Amino acid sequence: MRSRLVTAAVAVAVLLSAGCSSEDPMPAPDPAPTSSGAVGDAMPGPSSSPATEGPAADGARWPDGVTARLVAVERVPNSWGVDVPPSMAIVRMTLDVVNGSDMLLPVVPQSKEATLLYGPNRQECEPVTGYAYKDPAERKRMALDIDGGTQIPAGGMAQFVESELVPVDQLGSLTVVVEVPSVDGIRDPFTLTGVETLLKTVK
Template sequence: MRVYRYVVVVAAITGLLSGCTGDDEPQAGPSPVVTSAASGDAGEPSDLLPITEGPAAAGAAWPDGLTAKLVAVERVPNSWGADVPKSMAIVRVTVEVRNGTGDVLPMESGIRRTTLLHGGVRVEAEAEAGYSYHDPAEARRKSLSEDGGTRIPVGKTLRFVESSTVPVGSLGELTLALRLPAVDGERETFYLTGVQGMLKTVR
């Protein structure tokens, strides 16, 4: 579903309501004030990109051919994170991106590409990086983050892993914001809704 934020135009014409001057000429009111729905700054129309969202099970798609899907959404043990209290839960997401564009897509290392949101007002969860492990098998099982690579060739896929901490009481309503790079310009954020429906518990 595509929702657009519209610019609100507020025109206040006070001169016509307050009467006439001594010359019986109506006073000109002030010029209309244009307020951006995003910033509230007068005189600046909103230039935000439209918000694009869809169900988590269906994945995300952009007009240039880039697609992404949630491979896994897991609640993992709190002990895999750093000092995570019992009131919080670690949610680990694995995302697979397919480059259906006509260009190699750069994936800069160390840049977080997802934000987990919880509750009806979509509060941002805290990122959780976890620990490093020497044993490859243990790292594969317990790792809370993984870049997956720095580029996606045309027609190829890349998987990455990121994790967040969410209040246990908010696990019933989760949304994932995907912010993937573009070759040129700015790519729209895609919001995957109903992420809690894919949540599995890992022990």
């Protein structure tokens, strides 16, 4: 008789235990917080910044209204430079800088406003030395470097001429980095791509 009572008690305990587990489930864990805030909140987009690279045909432009454009890219005769080997070519660049800002831009004398690079890795070209010409007409036609003055007034324009040596077999891949003066601090350089499309041969 006692064994039956024990068996019945054990059966009741098992049933009660099963009933409790089905009636009182464990609460689900709270969702982990996210760094983006509430669901549906849009993340802020990237801030816009001025372009620092573009096609040579379009020229360069800065937020203060200053612009620069390559008005000529020429392969000139090697005889215009001093001791230029046949494996190298002289590339002369003429750069017009327009001061569209409302402030005068100072220009450092003999500064370099255009730097020529070649190849896919954009290697810097070698400098070239030109001759000094007494005749004004010769100097204008054959000069390899011309400073554009010591300042560019507001609304004014200055022209700069720079020449550098490029390996002849790299004339099909040219880039120019333009660096023009700024009133406050250093102006970000602008890279002009596809300069080879502007290249002309002068004889």
